[in-house]
Each structure stands twice: as structure tokens, then as C-alpha cells.
Amino acid sequence: MLEAILPNIGVDEDEATDTAGNLALSQVDVESKDGLAHMGWLLNRDTNAVDIHLPINEFAATHLAILASTGSGKSYTAGVLMEEMMMPDSRASLLVFDPHGEYDSLGEMRGSETFSGDGYQPEIEYFSPENLRIRISELSVGDVMSILDNPSDRMQERLDGGWRAMQRRESRTWGIDELLREMRNQYGEDDSSVGALEWRLRRSIQRNDLFTTDANVPLDDLVSPGRCTVLQMDTLDSRDQQMIATVLLRRLYQACLAAVRNRGDDPNYDGEVIEHPLFSLFEEGHRFAPAAGDAPSLGIMRTITSEGRKFGFGIGIISQRPSKIDPDVLSQCGTQVTMQIKNPEDQKAIRTSVEAAGEEVLRELPGLTPGQAVVSGDAMNTPVLIQVRERHTEHGADSIPxxxxxxxxxxxxxxxxxxxxxxxxxxxxxxxxxxxx
Ligand SMILES: Nc1ncnc2c1ncn2[C@@H]1O[C@H](COP(=O)(O)OP(=O)(O)OP(=O)(O)O)[C@@H](O)[C@H]1O
Ligand SMILES: [Mg+2]
Incomplete structure (x- = not known):
């Protein structure tokens, strides 16, 4: 069955050689591998007979999706791509949202000869939830509505008025006490809706360790060229993971936007600026950009996948349930690495949102074994069936026998x-x- 795919999709070794360097297929002896990620080799050739490289610039600009059933090799393949991006040739700025603690072993890249060169060594940083606390003033009123359980229309109106007034203040270190005082000034000391809001705000925000009135981690500490930062979120529930992603992504996006608009040179601009491209990878991508439900992170995920290319902000979505990812976000992912998928709903999601997935590709998906993948999309002239190479670093999520x-x-x-x-x-x-x- 696997043999059938190559003739069907029309790949041959000559084509692979001809396109070396600027398209995805290239022989191992291409003159320069700058900007190319070595993913593995064509599946039904000998090991390394026809090496497959993916142009990093392409997927870092137009986004990437790694889709497969559980245990098919998504995180392993993401690890391979991150290794390639952290090589001296690329020195990427990577930010990984890791809800399961699967990327602890990437630290092996530090000081490893494979990843060093020209005085460069990758930095691998880990951030735990204590370092990722959200400054209350950074929340939008929409975020707060989604944190509070079903506030009434009157409560929403009070909150909106109070929040907007607080956001106009110069100080950014205000908290719930100051907000309540502001709402009581606006709506009166005995307003019952403000009273009802007080209880909710104190319970959901003031007494939740996730939120703080202090300054939050500077973006420069989080992202930098040659640095891979892993956000360890495995001790947080999915709502808190979504909230951290929402606020962080919004800050990062604003900072990339500010760089493109040269705001860094403006003496009146006191916001953050990120002058280099970013690539952010999301394990459990359907959690951050779900097809259904009211995840606060969905809006910014849609914005980045539709606009991020112009601001140097690329996203990689990893998911075992493509049918549960927002179709707008999924269809904006220009490069797809698809591995074994048996579930008919998920196959349907791939058929509708992955343009390059022809029937012959879809037919192969159920039969793939771990480590085998179909790579398709903007970066490819045609989909190819590959064996993903072995990791240099240990894989951090082996199944427990x-x-x-x-x-x-x-x-x-x-x-x-x-x-x-x-x-x-x-x-x-x-x-x-x-x-x-
Ligand atoms: N390219 C590969 N080479 C060798 N082994 C591989 C490769 N890809 C995957 N595997 C094996 O398959 C196992 C499952 O891979 P991985 O943990 O990446 O799956 P996953 O799709 O991320 O699963 P989950 O959805 O449960 O997170 C790995 O532990 C590894 O042993
Ligand atoms: Mg995984």
C-alpha cells in the first residue's frame, strides 16, 4: 500500500535533485543547507537515498500543522523540526506551549557539538507557571468576561465601564481593589451588580495565583534568536493554559507589529518591540484554537495565522484531533505534516482544510506507522511520503510499556x-x- 503513493504523487529522484535548495525535496549533497530542515528521507527508498528537507523560512512564515492520531509520532517530528531550527544555520527564536511536559529533553542541545558552530550554542530555557503569571491590567475586558462565570448583562456593563477607565490610567499595576473602587465611583456605593461582581472577581482573579498586579516576565527574557523557550504548563488546567497563551500571544503580536511599524524609534512608545521573527509551537493545538467552545485564545490564534506572516510571527499546531481545530486556523497552516489518522471525522477535517491532501494521500493515512508522514503544502511542489529521521536529542514522551x-x-x-x-x-x-x- 505504501509503495503505491510515490507513483501516484509523481515524485522521482531527478525532480528531487533539481529542486534542491529552494523547494522541499533535495538530495543530501545539496551545496548549502542553510534554512533547510532535514526531516528524513523518501519512504520507499533506502535510508538517506533521497533526503527530504523542508524550507524553514516557508513554514515559519505561513504556519505549520502536524496532525496524527495519538502515538503516531507528532511530538517526535516536532522535536526533529525544532532540532533543525536550533542548528547554527538557523538559530531560531522558538516558543513552545507544552501542556504535557514532553519537551524536557530538548535541554540536551545545550553544549552539544551537533548544535554548536561559529561560536554559537543554542539556549534552551524552561518557564514554569510561577514565571508566567499574568498581570491583571494585561487582561482585556473580554478575557475577564470569559473568566467570570456567566456575568449578567448589567454586570457586563459595569465591568466594561470600570475596566475601560482603569486601562486609561498610566499605572499598570492596579488590581481588583482599585477596579472595584472605580466601579463604585461610577455606579454608586450600593450598586447590586457591582456587589455581585466583587464576589466573582475576588474568587476568580484576586485569589487565583495565576494573576498578579506586578510586572510580568519581559518578552526579551522569553524569546530571542538562538533560544528555544519551553513553557511548562502541565500543572495548569486547560482554562489557565488558554489564558496564559491569550495574554502572551497578544503581547508578542503587538511587539512584532511595533517592530514592523518602527515604533521602537518613537520616544512616545513605551511598549515592547521584538525585532526578529518568531515561531511558536502548540502541543494540543485544538485546546488553543478549538472548533467549538469559547476559548479566549481563539481570537489571537486566528489573527496570527491570518496576519502573522507580515509581522514575522509563525505558528505550528500539533494535534491528534484535527476535526476539533478551528477550520480557519487549520486552513491557514501552509505546510502540513500528516501522520497516521484512522478516525473518519479527522480524515474529513483534513480533506476540507488541507488543500494539498488529494484522495491518494488520504487513502494512505490509516496505514502509516509511527514515524511515517505525508508532507504537503506551500513548501512542496507535490506531497511526499517520508520516514522522519531519528532525533539527536532523546524523545521526552516515550510510551510507558x-x-x-x-x-x-x-x-x-x-x-x-x-x-x-x-x-x-x-x-x-x-x-x-x-x-x-
Ligand atoms: N521518526 C521516528 N523514529 C523513531 N521512532 C519514532 C519516530 N516517530 C515516532 N516514533 C516512536 O513513536 C512513539 C510515539 O511518538 P510521539 O510521542 O511523537 O507520538 P504523538 O503522536 O506525539 O503521541 P501523543 O498524541 O500521545 O502525544 C515514540 O515514543 C517513538 O518511540
Ligand atoms: Mg505527543
Whole structure:
């Protein structure tokens, strides 16, 4: 079955050689591999017979989707691409939203010869939720509405008035107390809607460790050329993950926009400026840009995928449920790496949003094994079926082999006497009964 795809999609080795360097297919002996990510090789050729490179500039500008069922190799492939982007030739500025702690092993790149050259070494930084707290004044009124559970129309009106007044203030370190004072000034001391809001605001924002009145992490600490920053979000629930993504992405987008508009030279501009392109990768992409529900992050994800190209802000969406990703966001991803997909709903989502996915590509998807992928999209003249290369760094999310782990744990337990056994042998604490006898 796998053999059938190459003739169908019309790839041959001559074409691969001819297009080396500027299109995705290239032989391993291309003269310069600058800006090319070595992903693997054509599947039904010998290992490395026809190497496949993906132009980083292309997918970093027009976005990327890595889609497959669980266990098919999405995170592994994302790891391969990140390794390539952090090589001395590219020195990318990467930001990874990692809801499962799957990218801890990327730290192996630090000091590794494979990733060093010309005095360059990649920096790999990890940020835990304590470093990612959100400054309250950075929330939009829409964010606050989505945090509070179903505020009434009157409450929304009060909040809108109060929030807008606070945002006009010069100070950005205000909190819920100041906001409540402002709303009481505007609507009266005894306004019942402000009273009802007070309880909700204190419970959902003031007493939630995620929010702070202090300054938040400077963007320069988060993103920089030659730095891969992993946001470790595995201890947060999905709503908090979405909220961090919303506020961070908005700040990053504004800062990229400011650079393009030369705001950095404007003495009246006191916002942040990011002068280099960014690429941000989202594990569980459907969580940040869902097809259904009211995720606060969806708006900014749509904005970046439709406008980010002009501002040097690229996004990579990884998901095991393509049918649960917002179709606008998915269809803006110009390069697709699709691996094994069996679920008919997800196949349908790929058919409708991935332009290059012809019937012959879709037919192959259920039969792929882990590490095999169809690469398609703007960067490719034709979809290709590839074997993704091995990682240089260890993969951080290998499946846990249940049977061997059970056996090991059982053997260990059999060798360690239980509390009651050890008590029987006289090794346990006195039960108290002994004293009575
Ligand atoms: N290119 C590859 N070469 C060798 N092994 C691979 C490759 N791709 C995937 N694998 C194997 O497949 C396993 C699953 O890969 P991975 O963790 O990337 O899956 P996933 O699609 O991210 O799954 P999940 O949706 O559960 O996160 C890996 O632990 C690894 O052993
Ligand atoms: Mg994964």
C-alpha cells in the first residue's frame, strides 16, 4: 500500500535533485543547507537515498500543522523540526506551549557539538507557571468576561465601564481593589451588580495565583534568536493554559507589529518591540484554537495565522484531533505534516482544510506507522511520503510499556516485605498487643 503513493504523487529522484535548495525535496549533497530542515528521507527508498528537507523560512512564515492520531509520532517530528531550527544555520527564536511536559529533553542541545558552530550554542530555557503569571491590567475586558462565570448583562456593563477607565490610567499595576473602587465611583456605593461582581472577581482573579498586579516576565527574557523557550504548563488546567497563551500571544503580536511599524524609534512608545521573527509551537493545538467552545485564545490564534506572516510571527499546531481545530486556523497552516489518522471525522477535517491532501494521500493515512508522514503544502511542489529521521536529542514522551513496568513493580514489591510481614518478623513497630501479652 505504501509503495503505491510515490507513483501516484509523481515524485522521482531527478525532480528531487533539481529542486534542491529552494523547494522541499533535495538530495543530501545539496551545496548549502542553510534554512533547510532535514526531516528524513523518501519512504520507499533506502535510508538517506533521497533526503527530504523542508524550507524553514516557508513554514515559519505561513504556519505549520502536524496532525496524527495519538502515538503516531507528532511530538517526535516536532522535536526533529525544532532540532533543525536550533542548528547554527538557523538559530531560531522558538516558543513552545507544552501542556504535557514532553519537551524536557530538548535541554540536551545545550553544549552539544551537533548544535554548536561559529561560536554559537543554542539556549534552551524552561518557564514554569510561577514565571508566567499574568498581570491583571494585561487582561482585556473580554478575557475577564470569559473568566467570570456567566456575568449578567448589567454586570457586563459595569465591568466594561470600570475596566475601560482603569486601562486609561498610566499605572499598570492596579488590581481588583482599585477596579472595584472605580466601579463604585461610577455606579454608586450600593450598586447590586457591582456587589455581585466583587464576589466573582475576588474568587476568580484576586485569589487565583495565576494573576498578579506586578510586572510580568519581559518578552526579551522569553524569546530571542538562538533560544528555544519551553513553557511548562502541565500543572495548569486547560482554562489557565488558554489564558496564559491569550495574554502572551497578544503581547508578542503587538511587539512584532511595533517592530514592523518602527515604533521602537518613537520616544512616545513605551511598549515592547521584538525585532526578529518568531515561531511558536502548540502541543494540543485544538485546546488553543478549538472548533467549538469559547476559548479566549481563539481570537489571537486566528489573527496570527491570518496576519502573522507580515509581522514575522509563525505558528505550528500539533494535534491528534484535527476535526476539533478551528477550520480557519487549520486552513491557514501552509505546510502540513500528516501522520497516521484512522478516525473518519479527522480524515474529513483534513480533506476540507488541507488543500494539498488529494484522495491518494488520504487513502494512505490509516496505514502509516509511527514515524511515517505525508508532507504537503506551500513548501512542496507535490506531497511526499517520508520516514522522519531519528532525533539527536532523546524523545521526552516515550510510551510507558505497561507489562514490563507491572512485572518490574511486582517483583520489587515481592522482594520488599509488607508492613504486616515485617511486623510478623519482629521488624515492625510494636503493635501494642505484644505489650498486653
Ligand atoms: N521518526 C521516528 N523514529 C523513531 N521512532 C519514532 C519516530 N516517530 C515516532 N516514533 C516512536 O513513536 C512513539 C510515539 O511518538 P510521539 O510521542 O511523537 O507520538 P504523538 O503522536 O506525539 O503521541 P501523543 O498524541 O500521545 O502525544 C515514540 O515514543 C517513538 O518511540
Ligand atoms: Mg505527543
Amino acid at each position: 505497561a507489562t514490563s513496568q507491572w512485572r518490574k513493580a511486582h517483583e520489587k514489591r515481592s522482594q520488599t516485605p509488607t508492613k504486616s510481614e515485617s511486623a510478623d518478623m519482629g521488624g515492625g513497630e510494636s503493635s501494642g498487643t505484644e505489650d498486653l501479652l
